Amino acid sequence: MATGGSDPDQELIARVGRGDPAAIQALVARKLPRMLQLAHRMLNDAAEAEDVAQEAFLRAWKQAPTWQPGAARFDTWLHRVALNLCYDRLRRRREVSMSDPPEQVDMGPAADRGLMARDTGLRVSAAMADLPDRQREAVVLCHYQELTNIEAAALMGVSVDALESLLARGRRALRAALADLRE
Amino acid sequence: MNKDRFQTLADAFGGSISRWPVALRDEAYAFTASSPDEAAAALASALDLDEDLDAVERPSPSHALRQAIINAAPRARPARGPIQRWLTGAGVGIGLVTAAAAGIVIGVDLSASSAGEDAVLLAAVYSSGLLNDGGDAS
Structure with a gap:
């Protein structure tokens, strides 16, 4: 630590x-x-x-x-x-x-999904929840908790390079999942 | 620092170099000076994601949660003043004296009980004639 x-x-x-x-x-x-x-x-x-x-x-x-x-x-x-x-x-x-x-959730018609997409916060939360646990942990610690890369890596028990990799992969996945918000 | 490395760092640490690891910032700023267009493109894309991440509402602790946590916290022992300390000492003293007195009373009582039991036993022995028989034999 x-x-x-x-x-x-x-x-x-x-x-x-x-x-x-x-x-x-x-x-x-x-x-x-x-x-x-x-x-x-x-x-x-x-x-x-x-x-x-x-x-x-x-x-x-x-x-x-x-x-x-x-x-x-x-x-x-x-x-x-x-x-x-x-x-x-x-x-x-x-x-x-x-x-x-769990049963498959009915997402409703496409128009409703578009309505949901406007709520950026909910979309981001859902995209975060879909990330692999370790990628989500890295993003949470560095972005939301504002820990330094050294602190976050120590907390997660990984090297600084491994943390950087988890962060980059996690954030790229989030960007892909949220790409339609920017269209 | 080359373009790929800059892009990787923007992907990892976001669109604001001031939030990147301290050890990397000087090199990053040097890259933005030497390749401003490429740097700007990488940072803009990362900044968009930063804004999306910040759009999530920050949870605010409820009053009930706050109070439940505070109520479970360790409690300080109330500070004792000189009078309380004296009273406590006096209480211990009185307790010891009372215990000693009780011990004496119980001891005396047990002795009395024991003497009474001896008298009953002796009377029983006399009435059974055991002692008389022994006397005749001698």
């Missing part, structure tokens, strides 16, 4: 570990939107994203009293926890879909 010098959250975590209510509020304000976004982009499901964010914080509360600065940045650790929780859910989804394949 990337250590990257001093941890900007270190003092806050120490106070959280002592049960300081102001520090708890501050940490939630600082991290919850990021964790919720991470889970939402990975899972494309608002309710599941909330569950993941809540569980990640529960683990943070357990960890805070004994948090050892220097092993990893708290933000990196929290990302890893949330990503693991997301992958658990993605795995369960695959197991369910393999044992009980």
Whole structure:
């Protein structure tokens, strides 16, 4: 994991570990939107994203009293926890879909599909959901979470070159899937 | 940096060189200066995708979620003032004294019970004639 010098959250975590209510509020304000976004982009499901964010914080509360600065940045650790929780859910989804394949969704007439295409946000979310998990993770970490390539590669356990390849393939696939938005 | 490498980096890191890895930016800016048209084309295509990605609504945490998380956080033990500390110490002292007194009372009571039981046993032995028989034999 990337250590990257001093941890900007270190003092806050120490106070959280002592049960300081102001520090708890501050940490939630600082991290919850990021964790919720991470889970939402990975899972494309608002309710599941909330569950993941809540569980990640529960683990943070357990960890805070004994948090050892220097092993990893708290933000990196929290990302890893949330990503693991997301992958658990993605795995369960695959197991369910393999044992009980969903019925084909009727996309409706072509005119309706054109109407749907106007909602860029929904189209992008759907295209993101169709990406292979690791490509989606790379795009989420670098574009939405704004991690550096070194931080994202360390978090994913891959080399910087491998991350670059995942990103390039993921973004090319997204561009192809969304090409009609630019016509 | 050549055109293909620049295109790959734009594909990977997007249409804004300021968001590319720091170590690559100087070379990238040099390429834009030497090949402005090719650089602009690569960046424009990547910027379009950046805009599409940013069109996705950012989820906002609900009040209920925020409160549920905060409510589950570790709680600080309330700070104890000097009076509370004295009261706690006094409470421990009183407890020890009470326990010691209770021990003495129970000890005395057990002794009394034991003495009573001995008297009953002795009376039973006398009434059974065991001691008298022994006396005759001697």
